[in-house]
Amino acid sequence: MTERDKILQRIRQALVMPSPKPGSHGTVFGIGAARTAAQSARDWLPQVGPSQGDWVTRFTQNCSELKTEVIVAADAAAAQVQLQRLAAAEQWRSVATHGAGEAAAAAASLGLPVLRTDGGYRAEELEACGAGITDCDALVAQTGSILLTARSGGGRALSVLPPHHVVVARREQLVPDLPAAFAWLHHCYGPAAWPSMITLITGPSRTGDIERILVLGAHGPKKLTVVIY
Amino acid sequence: MKIALFIPCFIDAVYPRVGISMVQILEKLGHQVEFAEALTCCGQPPYNSGYWPEARKVARRVVAGLAEAEVVVIGSGSCGAMLKVCYGELFAGEPEEAAARALAAKCYEFSDFLVNRLGVVDVGAAFPHRVTFHDGCHGLREMNGKAPPRELLQQVRGLELVEMGEAETCCGFGGTFATKYPAISTAMGEVKCASAAATGADFMVSNDSSCLMHLQGLLDRQGRPLKTLHLAEILACS
Amino acid sequence: MNPNAAQFQTDAGRLAADLTHRQRIQSAMAKYYAARLPRQALFRDWQEGRQTAAETKWAALQQLDEHLLAFEKNATARGTQVHWTSTSEQARQVIVDIIQRHRAQRIVKSKVMTSEEIHLNQLLESLGFEVVESDLGEYIQQLKGEPPYHFVFPCMHLSREEISDLFENHLGTAQTHDPEALTMIARRVLRQKYLAADVGITGANFIVAETGMVSITENEGNARLTAALPRVMITLVGIEKILPRLSDLALFLPMLATAGTGQPLTCYNTMYGGPRQSGEADGPEEWHVVLLDNNRTALLADPEQRDALHCIRCGACLNVCPIFKNVGGFSYGTTYQGPIGAVITPHLRGLQDWKHLSAASSLCGACTETCPVKIDLHHHLLQNRRNAVQQGGGGWEGLLWRAFAFVMNRPRLYRLAVRLGRWAQPLQGLVQGEAFDPLQAWTKTRDLPDLAPQSFRAFWAQRVSAPAPEERRPT
Numbered sequence: 001m002t003e004r005d006k007i008l009q010r011i012r013q014a015l016v017m018p019s020p021k022p023g024s025h026g027t028v029f030g031i032g033a034a035r036t037a038a039q040s041a042r043d044w045l046p047q048v049g050p051s052q053g054d055w056v057t058r059f060t061q062n063c064s065e066l067k068t069e070v071i072v073a074a075d076a077a078a079a080q081v082q083l084q085r086l087a088a089a090e091q092w093r094s095v096a097t098h099g100a101g102e103a104a105a106a107a108a109s110l111g112l113p114v115l116r117t118d119g120g121y122r123a124e125e126l127e128a129c130g131a132g133i134t135d136c137d138a139l140v141a142q143t144g145s146i147l148l149t150a151r152s153g154g155g156r157a158l159s160v161l162p163p164h165h166v167v168v169a170r171r172e173q174l175v176p177d178l179p180a181a182f183a184w185l186h187h188c189y190g191p192a193a194w195p196s197m198i199t200l201i202t203g204p205s206r207t208g209d210i211e212r213i214l215v216l217g218a219h220g221p222k223k224l225t226v227v228i229y
Numbered sequence: 230m231k232i233a234l235f236i237p238c239f240i241d242a243v244y245p246r247v248g249i250s251m252v253q254i255l256e257k258l259g260h261q262v263e264f265a266e267a268l269t270c271c272g273q274p275p276y277n278s279g280y281w282p283e284a285r286k287v288a289r290r291v292v293a294g295l296a297e298a299e300v301v302v303i304g305s306g307s308c309g310a311m312l313k314v315c316y317g318e319l320f321a322g323e324p325e326e327a328a329a330r331a332l333a334a335k336c337y338e339f340s341d342f343l344v345n346r347l348g349v350v351d352v353g354a355a356f357p358h359r360v361t362f363h364d365g366c367h368g369l370r371e372m373n374g375k376a377p378p379r380e381l382l383q384q385v386r387g388l389e390l391v392e393m394g395e396a397e398t399c400c401g402f403g404g405t406f407a408t409k410y411p412a413i414s415t416a417m418g419e420v421k422c423a424s425a426a427a428t429g430a431d432f433m434v435s436n437d438s439s440c441l442m443h444l445q446g447l448l449d450r451q452g453r454p455l456k457t458l459h460l461a462e463i464l465a466c467s
Numbered sequence: 468m469n470p471n472a473a474q475f476q477t478d479a480g481r482l483a484a485d486l487t488h489r490q491r492i493q494s495a496m497a498k499y500y501a502a503r504l505p506r507q508a509l510f511r512d513w514q515e516g517r518q519t520a521a522e523t524k525w526a527a528l529q530q531l532d533e534h535l536l537a538f539e540k541n542a543t544a545r546g547t548q549v550h551w552t553s554t555s556e557q558a559r560q561v562i563v564d565i566i567q568r569h570r571a572q573r574i575v576k577s578k579v580m581t582s583e584e585i586h587l588n589q590l591l592e593s594l595g596f597e598v599v600e601s602d603l604g605e606y607i608q609q610l611k612g613e614p615p616y617h618f619v620f621p622c623m624h625l626s627r628e629e630i631s632d633l634f635e636n637h638l639g640t641a642q643t644h645d646p647e648a649l650t651m652i653a654r655r656v657l658r659q660k661y662l663a664a665d666v667g668i669t670g671a672n673f674i675v676a677e678t679g680m681v682s683i684t685e686n687e688g689n690a691r692l693t694a695a696l697p698r699v700m701i702t703l704v705g706i707e708k709i710l711p712r713l714s715d716l717a718l719f720l721p722m723l724a725t726a727g728t729g730q731p732l733t734c735y736n737t738m739y740g741g742p743r744q745s746g747e748a749d750g751p752e753e754w755h756v757v758l759l760d761n762n763r764t765a766l767l768a769d770p771e772q773r774d775a776l777h778c779i780r781c782g783a784c785l786n787v788c789p790i791f792k793n794v795g796g797f798s799y800g801t802t803y804q805g806p807i808g809a810v811i812t813p814h815l816r817g818l819q820d821w822k823h824l825s826a827a828s829s830l831c832g833a834c835t836e837t838c839p840v841k842i843d844l845h846h847h848l849l850q851n852r853r854n855a856v857q858q859g860g861g862g863w864e865g866l867l868w869r870a871f872a873f874v875m876n877r878p879r880l881y882r883l884a885v886r887l888g889r890w891a892q893p894l895q896g897l898v899q900g901e902a903f904d905p906l907q908a909w910t911k912t913r914d915l916p917d918l919a920p921q922s923f924r925a926f927w928a929q930r931v932s933a934p935a936p937e938e939r940r941p942t
Contacts, residue, residue, distance in 0.1 A: 004551035007706070007760050011532045014768035018529065022521035022774060022841050025317075034526040035519045036711070037718035044516030045721060046509040046731075062731065098748060117748040123662050123696055143721065143731040155748025156695035160688050160735075178717040185713070194678055196545070196744045196754075197694070199737040200720070205688040206734055209604035209620065210627055210646040212498045218603055218650055219657065220688025220735070236923050238875070242885045243916050245923035264927050270875040277830065279852030280868040287875045318846070366831035399789045403829025408908035410476070410827050415912040416483035416793040417829065420493070446913030 041179050048142045048176040055141035055174045062144025063226065066203030067216060073229040076102065079168065080109040083133075083227060087112065090164060090223075092130025096121075098154025102168040103135045106227070117154045123161065132162040132221075136169050138184050139226065142177040145202040146226065147185070149195040156197050165201070165221040169228050230260045230347075233298035235291070235336075237308040237438075238270045244438045247304050250465035251339055254352050255302070268294045271311040272319075277404045281319060288319060292328050300346065301336045304461055306368020306437045307404075309338040314371045340381055340436050340460055341373030350380045354464045357387030361430035363421065363444070364397050365437030378436050378460050385463060395424035402443040418447045426455055436460045471800060472823035479794035479827065488624065492792050495623050499786050502729025510725070520722055521841035524777035527676075527709050528767065534676035534709045535758065541679025542756060545741035550757045555585035558759050562587065562668070562701055565755055566596065569699050571665035575657075577683070577690035578602040579670035580618050580780065581703045581759055584802045584815075587668075599660045601689035603653050610637045616796035618803055619727055619782030624795060657689070667693035667751070671704040672779065673719060674758075677712045680740040681756065684723055686733045694739060700751035702739070705759050707767075707776040713738070719779065726839040727781035766814040772847045775810050777840040784834035784844060790827060799824060806834035810847045818855055825851035882924070889918040 001009075021028040048058055056072075063070045071086075073079035079102075087095070087110045096115040097107035107114050115125055126132070136148040146167050153159045159167075175181050181200070189195060205220030216222050232255055236248045255262050272287035291312065295301050303309040313336040316329040323329075343349045362378060369375060375397075382390050401407070401417025408414075422444060425433045433455055435441050441457040448455050468476075482488055507513050527534055539549045552558040558581075566574065574596055582588065588609075591598045600609040604621030608614065610633050615621035622630070627644050634640045640652050661667075669690050671681035681702055683690045694700050710719065716738070724730040743750030767773055785791045785805030796804040801812045801824070809824035825848040834844040856865070874880050892915075898904045900911050909915060921929075 002551070003553050003557060007551050007553055007758075007764065008532050008535070010760070010764035011535075011706075011767060014764050015529060015531070017768070017770045019525070019770035019773045022525050023518060026321075031526040031529050034522040036526070036715065037519055037523040038712040038714035040519055041516075041714070041718035044510055044512045044519060044718065047511050066731075120748065127658070127662070145732055150744070150747045150750065156691065156750050158748065160691045160695065178721065179714065182714040182717045190678075194545070194680070194740045196741040196747060196750050197737060197739055198680075199691065199735055200732060201735060202730070202732040203734050205686070207603045207650055207687050208728070209602075209607070209622055210625075210630055210649055212495045212620070212623065213646045215647045215650040217654065218687035218689070219601065219654060219692055238881075241923040242888070242918050245919045245921060245926055248923040249926055264924075266924055266927065267878055269878055269881045272872075272875075275868040275871060277849065277852070278864065278868060279826075279849075279854075279856035280865060281853050281856075283865075283868040283872040286872040290876055315849075366829070366833070370832040370836055397833070399829045399831030399833065401789065401829055403831070406827070406829045410479065411908045411911060412480035412483045413790060413793055413827065414829070416489065417789045418913075420489070420789070420793070442916055443913065446909070446915060449914040450912060 042177060045177060046142060052171070052174065055176050058141040059139055059144055059174060062141070066144050068144060068203050069223065069225040071225060071227045073227060075229050076105070079227045079229040080106050083166065084110055086166070086225065087130070090130060094129050095131045095133055096126050096129040096158055096162060097133040098158060099135060101135045102170070103133045106168050107133045117158045123157065126157060126161050129162045131164040131166050132158040133166045133168065134159050136167050136173065137188060138181050139169055139174045139228070140178060140181045140200070141174055143202055145181070145200045147181050147198070147200055149189070149199070150197040151195045153199070159199070159201065160220040163217070163221055164223040164225070165204070166225045166227065169226060171228055231263060231299050232260050233263050233265055233295055233301045235268060235271070235295065235301050235303045235308070235312070236264065237303070237305050239442065240304055240438055241269070243442065244459065247438055247459040247461050250459070250461040251302070251304050253465045254461065258347065258349060258352065265294050271308045273308060273311040273315070274404055276311065276315060276319060285319060285323070288316060289325060292316065292325050292332055295332055296328060298335065300342070301332070302339055302342045303336060304339045304436070304459065305439065306338050306365040306372050307439055309336060310367035310371035312336045338368050338372045338436060340377040344377035344380050345373065351384035352381070352464050354466050355386035356463045356466045358431045359389045359391060359429060360432045360434050360463070361391050361393045361425050361428045362396060363400060363425065363433055363435040363440060365435050365440045366399050368436050369397060381460065381464060382434070388463070391428040391430055393424040393428045395421055400440045400444055402440050404439070407443055414443070415447065418443055422447055422451065422453060422455070426453055430455065433457045434460055434463060469820055471820050474800060475798055475823055475827065478798040482795045482798055483793045488795060489793060491624065491626070492795065495620070496786055496792060499729060503725060506725045506729045506731065516718060516722060517839055517841050520718060520839060521774070521777060523710070523715055524840055525774065527711050528707065528773060528776055531706065531709060531767065534711055535706060537676040538674050538679055538709070541677070542741070544679065545744065546754070547679065547741050548753065548755045550755060552757055553760045555761055558585050558703060558757055558761070559587055559590050561757050562703070563590065563594065565699065565701060566591070566666055569665060571699065572596060573660070573664045574598045574666045574668060575660050575664035575693050575697065576600050576668040577670070577685065577693040578605055579668060579703055580802060581670055581705055582668065583614055584761060585759070599657065601657050601660065601693060603650060603687060606653055606657065607633065613797070614802070617782060617785055618780060661692045661696045664697040666699045666701060667697035668701045668703065669693055671702050671708060672723065673710050673716065674704060674708045675710055675713050675716070675738065678740055680713065680738045682716055682720070682736060682738045684720065684733050685735050688735055691735055691737055694737070694751070695749060698752050700742070700754045701757060702755070703757045703759060705761070705763055707763050722839045723779050723781050726783040726837070762815045766811060769814070771850055772810065772814070774842050775807070775847060777842055778807050778811070779840055781839060783837045783839065787833040787837045789831065789833070790829070806844045806848070807842070810844055810851065813851050818851065819859055822851060822855035825855070885918065885922055892918055
């Protein structure tokens with residue numbers, strides 16, 4: 001008998017005695033009537049307004065609390081101009097990016113050496129870049145989060161190893177809340193083509209481990225910028 | 230209404246004024262008060278210590294003794310929670326389970342009874358002092374919540390209610406815990422007393438005399454001028 | 468008294484009287500409350516959210532076997548290697564085998580409470596591997612040679628001055644009392660560790676059956692780096708962390724962040740679903756998920772306390788616990804401190820050895836009230852007390868409670884006892900608080916109230932026999 005079988009057997013023996021549904025005072029045992037987080041999360045989570053305007057406002061408010069910088073531009077060209085200003089202000093000497101989408105185009109417009117992660121890279125080189133510029137799958141208004149994956153974000157390290165992470169996103173990528181973000185993930189990747197990493201990024205890296213005092217850039221980027229157009 | 234009073238042992242022996250005040254207030258409101266003299270204790274001390282058969286021996290008499298009562302009013306959130314919440318678990322699978330649950334349904338902590346059952350918030354009391362309220366944990370979390378005692382205190386003439394920062398933090402009494410882990414219990418009580426004293430109140434009031442016994446003991450030992458009183462004692466002042 | 472209980476009394480007594488410690492923890496927790504309460508208030512309905520989270524976990528556990536099998540199937544389909552381990556020893560062995568097979572030397576870890584549970588670091592270090600904790604708090608604790616003080620805030624008991632000293636001694640850095648500068652010192656050191664590491668070890672907050680993933684919640688980015696750079700990734704996780712569906716995280720992630728630290732979401736919530744896939748830029752060549760039982764199935768077998776396996780390790784029950792705030796994290800002597808530790812440790816490591824933690828509670832219920840997955844924590848402490856007596860026999864305390872019940876069930880005897888007490892009290896008063904005071908456990912720090920000259924029942928009896936006019940009952 002393998003360890004796997006032994007564990008499964010112990011679990012099955014343990015479950016012979018059912019436990020009542022929480023809060024039912026020992027009256028409900030069937031799990032059929034149980035609520036699921038997946039189905040009803042939206043009913044309990046913080047409310048987000050119905051219009052895209054509400055979502056933009058909420059996203060921007062959350063980002064400001066989280067110390068994520070948000071740059072709203074009129075179009076792709078304007079976004080590139082904004083990014084060029086940022087590159088000059090932050091004195092980037094090289095940047096890293098991926099793919100062939102908005103992020104790659106924006107990175108190319110900077111006129112700096114560009115490291116691409118797509119086909120593999122040396123971690124030391126990526127670390128030395130001034131910024132990692134990525135696409136994303138969605139922006140989440142409810143929490144001020146960026147949803148990206150190993151595919152939409154150029155791998156696992158591009159969005160976390162360089163000192164500054166820049167996300168280039170289109171306005172229509174904004175979703176109201178977390179349930180919508182997970183539904184979008186299912187739509188994009190499920191059920192068979194899941195990337196090996198999916199992440200919700202909510203503000204620049206931080207820690208409060210020393211006297212519960214907030215410090216940004218604990219291990220990941222000290223700065224996070226979202227350019228939306 | 231015919232009201233059965235359940236007087237826990239420490240109110241009986243140490244703080245009879247609390248019980249007497251409850252009788253006065255309920256009678257003033259026009260109700261008939263009965264006292265089940267044969268009942269001495271709810272059984273919480275052995276229950277909390279893990280001695281459930283011994284607790285059942287005591288609790289069984291309470292369940293039987295209050296079977297005929299219309300409503301049961303208890304001047305302690307902690308003993309109240311024992312009857313209302315813990316008896317169900319204590320008698321789970323025992324012959325008395327149904328009777329215990331029936332009893333639970335008609336048990337009220339004193340302030341909860343006045344406010345939510347009788348709909349009374351003004352009992353005509355006057356107490357011209359600055360007062361802070363300590364939420365006994367079981368009254369707060371197992372019974373009636375934060376509102377009823379405060380609604381009553383707000384109607385008392387001349388009384389100024391000031392909230393302390395640690396109102397909802399346990400005082401550290403915890404029954405036998407207070408003597409099994411006296412150092413922890415004392416530290417918790419010190420936090421509470423400091424928070425209450427910081428309000429500048431003259432009195433720390435609660436609906437649980439057991440918490441107050443512990444807190445008054447600490448205050449006296451520390452030489453703080455703050456005094457403790459049970460809610461019923463204030464409501465009986467005019 | 469067993470040695471654990473004696474040690475607890477000593478440590479707890481010392482810490483409870485340590486005013487610097489008390490002040491530091493109170494102030495840290497004040498910051499926690501200030502962040503959490505407004506965040507929780509933003510939820511449309513936090514209470515219903517808790518109920519939903521509890522029901523989701525409850526239903527998941529009722530089908531734990533099926534969900535674990537689904538996880539295994541979905542994870543292995545993308546090249547993940549799943550290992551099942553019953554004991555600490557087995558889990559340690561599986562991990563050591565993986566490390567040795569890859570001839571790895573340098574290991575970087577993100578926060579893994581299960582590895583504290585199985586004492587992994589000690590073993591790896593004794594075998595000559597370099598093991599580095601990368602979570603800032605855990606790194607500080609590793610330098611200090613101490614386990615985490617709190618399973619969410621590992622070094623909350625240390626001041627910046629103490630951390631500065633620690634860095635000076637171990638890293639040779641200059642003194643600074645700026646938390647940012649201290650953090651940057653650790654960042655610089657640990658960056659080199661990620662880049663050099665052969666193996667990354669992580670924990671996990673959730674196992675997602677539907678997609679064969681694990682979800683990791685963090686703020687610093689250290690888990691993301693641990694899962695990105697080394698060529699082998701190992702995830703050690705308890706079997707109870709199961710969630711049936713990926714979208715369940717839409718509720719659990721914000722609840723964990725809100726209850727844990729008062730954030731809307733923590734900075735990084737990352738779901739891993741395999742080693743590097745074809746077409747992906749990076750990621751480990753191998754990913755091993757080590758599923759750990761280590762007596763979780765014993766807790767599962769107790770329907771009364773099964774809900775303790777709902778725990779998402781947010782740490783909220785520690786943060787609100789007045790016992791924790793006064794005795795601190797180390798006094799417990801357990802991997803999991805606070806109320807949840809007091810509830811589950813007896814199941815994981817033996818009731819008779821750890822029952823004292825269940826006794827060391829005033830049963831205030833603040834833990835139960837705050838728990839985002841509605842674990843009935845303080846009632847479980849009561850059940851542990853009952854189970855300990857049932858299993859271990861009562862001894863002298865059993866006699867005492869039998870006598871108590873005997874007296875309380877005989878009102879005349881009870882009245883006599885009160886009268887004797889009233890009589891004996893002046894004698895006790897002579898030695899109040901002294902070593903030979905029989906009530907010293909109370910009177911050492913507290914005055915004892917006098918028994919009333921007239922009890923309530925005496926008042927009542929008098930009133931019934933001769934009602935005073937103003938006390939006559941209304942008719």
